Amino acid sequence: MVRSLYDCPEVPVGPEGVLYRVVVATHQASQKKSPVGVTRAGIVYELFFTNLPQQAFTASDVVELYLHRGAFEPILSDEDIEQDPDRWCSHAAWGQEAWQIISQWVWNIRLELGHQLEPTPVRTTEFAPALPPSSPHTAPPSGYAPPHVGLPWKAGRFSGQDFVLQPDGTLRCPANQKLIPHEQRREDDGSLRVVYGASIRSCRPCPLREQCQWNGNATAKPRQVSVLLHPLQVGSAPLLWRDWSRRAHWRACLQLVRHQRIEVSLLSPTTTSPGEAEAILSRAQRAHYRLPWQERLARNARVSIAGQVTIRLFGVPESFATSLGLATA
Known part of the structure; x- marks a missing residue:
């Protein structure tokens, strides 16, 4: 399966507005309905939310780490068989959740104790190799930094900072009009410049035209805003995964229980106690x-x-x- 990844800037998620990265993975849909993601116009879209820094983990690293969870499926299956967390043990939902937490805690503490009794060396795995220097004419491996816009070009006039970026990828001007992207070009340093433009039908009757455009009311063109996206620099060191074998301790624990x-x-x-009468x-x-x-x-x-x-x-x-x-x- 060939995936295309898009690393979006951090966006606020939840009522507290915690910033998370959003990685969008797309691939061609097959004749069989995809069990995950959303299919639109023959393309399957999957969203990944993470707080891993972009300077250390590329979009590919985030997706690979998520897909790597499949290596833990046998361990999770053994845990379910051993602890039986699906058994009914409470008449309330929060009690059942407490049982799940206790089962997970007991499982982890047994493995930790087994590691203390028979310590094993930590394994180091190169999960992702070091990234070579990227070409300035290609998209960066870890996305772009937050957008930069120009400073005010004249006192009392609107600058690019007065145009708010919207969730749908458009800009909103001070007069509450929409600017849509109509041009993208890559600079020599690898930055991506996105040019947004408004509609001339929105700019001509605008009461804020004198503060917005270069020649004020005499301007015959709609307002444009240029947004510059600088590429994020990713560390050149490889991504290392360090862990110790837990399945060996689980087998040893089972043998211990059986004996x-x-x-x-x-x-x-x-x-x-006095004798009690027979209860009906x-x-x-x-x-x-x-x-x-x-x-x-x-x-x-x-x-x-x-x-x-x-x-x-x-x-x-x-x-x-x-x-x-x-x-x-």
């Missing part, structure tokens, strides 16, 4: 899934006079138990 033996002993209660249950009470949440908690609650529970784990390494603060025999 464990757990012994639970319950001491006799200190006092004897209704059909709704027999169907446990129909019990209200309070009755379920009361049924599973441990009485205060119950004896102490002792749990013994066999097959656990002593160093592992010591790191958790458990008493060893």
Whole structure:
């Protein structure tokens, strides 16, 4: 699949206006409907939002890092099987989300403890090679810096800074008229100059024409604004990925669990509870899934006079138990 990437400048996202880069990836649509992205006129568009700096990560690096997540799919599958985060354990949505977070935390802490007990060297992978110097006649690999416009050419006259860039790529003048891009040319230093122009039908009756155009009311041409986009310089060093193997610790953890033996002993209660009369249950009470949440908690609650529970784990390494603060025999 051949992709074309477009690295847009930072845009505010969300109610707090956090700045993120927007990388647009496009490719030709096939006869089969694409499972991701939006298809328009035979082109599939995919959006990638990131806060990685443009000076270090090109648009290609951002997309490759996202697609590289497929290498973690087996790990995520093992995590789902081991922790079973999809099980129903709460009657509220936030409780289910808490279970997901706890499952993820338990999984990560087990891997971290395994790495502490059997440290493995960190692997260094060259994820992306160093970029060669780009030609000034080609698009830069990491997009362009924020647009620059000219300063006021005369006191009291409108400059390019008075024309606001709109989300659709047009400019809005002080008289609330639209300027659309009609020319693009690349400068010798690799910069891209975009020329915007207004409509003569909008400029002729404009009451701000005297402040806007060079010859004021005598000008016969519409207003134009030139915007200059300077290329961002990307570091020449390669992009390195450093990690350590986690799947080996997961296998070792599974083998440890399979060879464990757990012994639970319950001491006799200190006092004897009086005999209880036989309870007559209704059909709704027999169907446990129909019990209200309070009755379920009361049924599973441990009485205060119950004896102490002792749990013994066999097959656990002593160093592992010591790191958790458990008493060893």
